[in-house]
Amino acid sequence: MRAIALFVTLASAPCASADEIPQIDITRLAAEASGQDWNGDGHADRLLLVWSDKGDAFDALTFISDAATGTLRFTGVSQAILPARWPLDRSDLHAVAYSSNLGCNPGCVADYTLPGLYSKVGDTFIEITVGWTASGWEIAEVQTRAEGSDCVIDYRAGTAKVDWLDDTEYTIDSGPPPALAPYWWREGLPKECRFAPGP
Amino acid sequence: MSRSFLAAILLAPAAALADASPVTIAADRILGVYGQEEYGENDWNGDDHSDLAVLAVSEAGDSVDLYLATSDPGTGLRAVTEVIRAILPYDPVSVASGGLEYNVSPAHEGYKPEVHISSSATLARTSIITNPRVEGSGIVRIASSRRVPGTNRAEVICEIVFVEYGVEGFEPWAKVIAPDGTELSYNPGPGPLLSDWNYTDLPAPCLP
Numbered sequence: 001m002r003a004i005a006l007f008v009t010l011a012s013a014p015c016a017s018a019d020e021i022p023q024i025d026i027t028r029l030a031a032e033a034s035g036q037d038w039n040g041d042g043h044a045d046r047l048l049l050v051w052s053d054k055g056d057a058f059d060a061l062t063f064i065s066d067a068a069t070g071t072l073r074f075t076g077v078s079q080a081i082l083p084a085r086w087p088l089d090r091s092d093l094h095a096v097a098y099s100s101n102l103g104c105n106p107g108c109v110a111d112y113t114l115p116g117l118y119s120k121v122g123d124t125f126i127e128i129t130v131g132w133t134a135s136g137w138e139i140a141e142v143q144t145r146a147e148g149s150d151c152v153i154d155y156r157a158g159t160a161k162v163d164w165l166d167d168t169e170y171t172i173d174s175g176p177p178p179a180l181a182p183y184w185w186r187e188g189l190p191k192e193c194r195f196a197p198g199p
Numbered sequence: 200m201s202r203s204f205l206a207a208i209l210l211a212p213a214a215a216l217a218d219a220s221p222v223t224i225a226a227d228r229i230l231g232v233y234g235q236e237e238y239g240e241n242d243w244n245g246d247d248h249s250d251l252a253v254l255a256v257s258e259a260g261d262s263v264d265l266y267l268a269t270s271d272p273g274t275g276l277r278a279v280t281e282v283i284r285a286i287l288p289y290d291p292v293s294v295a296s297g298g299l300e301y302n303v304s305p306a307h308e309g310y311k312p313e314v315h316i317s318s319s320a321t322l323a324r325t326s327i328i329t330n331p332r333v334e335g336s337g338i339v340r341i342a343s344s345r346r347v348p349g350t351n352r353a354e355v356i357c358e359i360v361f362v363e364y365g366v367e368g369f370e371p372w373a374k375v376i377a378p379d380g381t382e383l384s385y386n387p388g389p390g391p392l393l394s395d396w397n398y399t400d401l402p403a404p405c406l407p
Contacts, residue, residue, distance in 0.1 A: 024229065025221035026253050027268050027277040032232035035300050043297055048229060061226050070295035074227055087275035090247055093237040120237070 021074050022061065024050060030058055030084070033096035033115055038132045040113065041067035045132075047096050047115055052079065055086025057183070058094065058119060064132060078137060080182045082119040082126060093120040097127075114140055123147060124195055130180055137180040144185075146195035153193065162192045222266065222279040228256040230263065231302035233312050240310035243331040246272035250331065252312035254303040256289050262398070263287040263301060265314055267331050281336055285397035286327060287316050288407060309364055311339055316407045322346040322353040325407040329393060330362060337361065337390040343405045357405035361390030375402050 030049040038045045043065035049058045057080035063072040085092065097116035116129045129141040142153045153160040155177035163169045178188055186194070231254035233241060243250045248270035257264050262285035268277040293299040299318050306313035306328040315326040323346065328339040343357040359373040373387040391400070398406065 022226050023223040024226050025223050026266050026279055027221065027251065029229065029232045029251065029253055030234050032229060034230070034302070043295070044300070048226060048232070063227065070297060071291075072227065087277075088235055088249065090239050090242075090249065091237075092235060094235055 022077065024048070024061075030094045031096045036113070036115065037065070038113055038115060039064050039067075041065055043067070043070040046072055047117075049082070049094060049096055049117065051084055051086050056080075056084060058082040058084045058117075060117060060137075060180075062132075062137065075136075078180050078182070081180060082117055082128065082185060083121050083124065084119060085121050089122065091120075091122060094118060116141075126185055126195070128180075128185065131177070135179070138177045139180055139184070139188075140177060142185075142189065142193065144189065144193045144195045149195060151190075151193035151195065153190070160190065160193070222282075224253075224255055224266075228258075230254045230256060231304070231314075233303045233305060236305065236310070240305055241312075242270075243311070244269045244272075244333060246270055248272070248275040248277075251277055252303050252314075252329075252331075254286075254301055254314055256291075257285065260291065261289055263289050263314070263316075265303065265312070265329070265393070267312070267329075267336060269331070269333070280333075281331075281394065283329075283336070283393040283396075285399070286314055286393070287325070287398050293318075306339070308339060322351075323407065324353065325405065330390070335392045335394060337392055338396070339390070341401065341405060343407070357402065359387050359405070361387065375404050377404055 028051045030051060032048050034046040035044050037043060045065050046063040048061040050061060052059050060078040060081050062075045062078070064075045065071065066073055084094065095118045097118055114129050114131050116127050118127045123146055125145040127143045128139055130137045131140045140156050144151045148165040150163045153174045155174050158174050160172045160174040161169065162172060172190055172192055178184065181188060233252040235241070235249045239247070239249065241249050250270055251268040253266040255264050255266065265283040265286045266279055267281040268279045270277050287301065290299060298320055299316060301316050303312050303314045308328060311328055311330055313326050313328045315324060317324040323344065325343040327341050330337040330339045339362045341357070341359040342355055344353040344355045347354050356376045361371045363369040371387050371389065373385050375383045377383070
């Protein structure tokens with residue numbers, strides 16, 4: 001593997017491939033998760049959230065373990081997958097959770113095989129739970145929330161529920177799990193769930 | 200990175216580095232990130248902007264470094280203000296086999312960056328709670344624990360406390376238990392500057 005120098009941003013390389021390990025500006029690091037096995041081979045994997053160059057989104061860098069050796073293999077950059085702002089405000093929050101708890105009622109068992117990517121910009125919240133598949137990352141669940149309205153989509157179960165501020169509650173067809181794509185939270189979300197800041 | 204540039208990072212305050220070239224690192228060396236906290240817990244310089252701690256494998260691959268970045272009070276932008284070399288040892292073989300984990304997270308005491316190495320298999324754990332300061336970061340507390348033989352629980356075998364928040368006139372203390380069970384208590388003196396310290400300065404029972 002060779003390293004490429006991306007001094008300030010990842011986005012200056014449109015799509016860093018899996019054999020090029022990006023150089024990260026340390027101050028652009030937002031969150032990291034490790035210690036969980038997301039590809040089911042018994043070894044821990046790793047995920048980093050990094051501010052994009054425009055500062056309006058987070059990129060995700062993923063490392064998946066090699067089943068035979070346990071060593072981590074860089075699997076690429078998923079660009080602009082969550083809203084962000086830079087410089088961040090004190091009320092903002094972003095994290096990579098170790099498990100999916102969306103729609104998890106008391107007594108349910110958290111799913112540690114899926115990382116949840118979490119961003120709160122001002123009063124707008126979005127969490128994307130992703131799953132690693134043979135063809136890459138796909139979206140398993142999404143939750144968006146703003147000004148008291150709430151939307152939860154479980155693509156694996158095929159259900160979506162929207163709860164508006166006026167207590168109107170209805171379900172929509174989620175469709176199959178989509179691939180994780182840049183700015184999916186702006187363009188791929190069902191319109192009823194687009195509480196996240198637009199472009 | 201040249202020695203002179205690193206020296207500048209270590210010595211200059213955050214504001215003076217705002218226009219400096221960014222400190223970069225290969226993504227696969229990053230082990231842990233303690234970034235934004237919702238209630239401002241990681242505002243170590245008290246300017247209402249969040250600061251940052253990053254744990255990473257050293258360039259030589261045999262130890263772990265801690266990068267501290269603090270915010271500029273005016274712009275909120277962060278700059279790397281300290282790089283603490285060899286704060287923990289690194290063992291890539293044990294990491295690959297799943298035997299060891301590293302991270303940096305908020306400590307219970309004051310939400311300062313706590314770096315730790317742990318093994319779920321052996322229950323061994325060493326943690327170092329740091330004390331980020333503009334004048335040079337220090338150490339609050341070091342603790343190591345090991346599995347009690349024949350049980351599935353751990354016991355603390357080393358504890359060195361340099362700072363106790365809210366305790367006026369606090370005297371640093373240390374208690375170290377040797378493998379033969381001999382217990383040694385002593386005053387470790389004032390906390391060291393992290394820039395002058397690395398994990399090999401630990402008493403043997405405290406080493407991860």
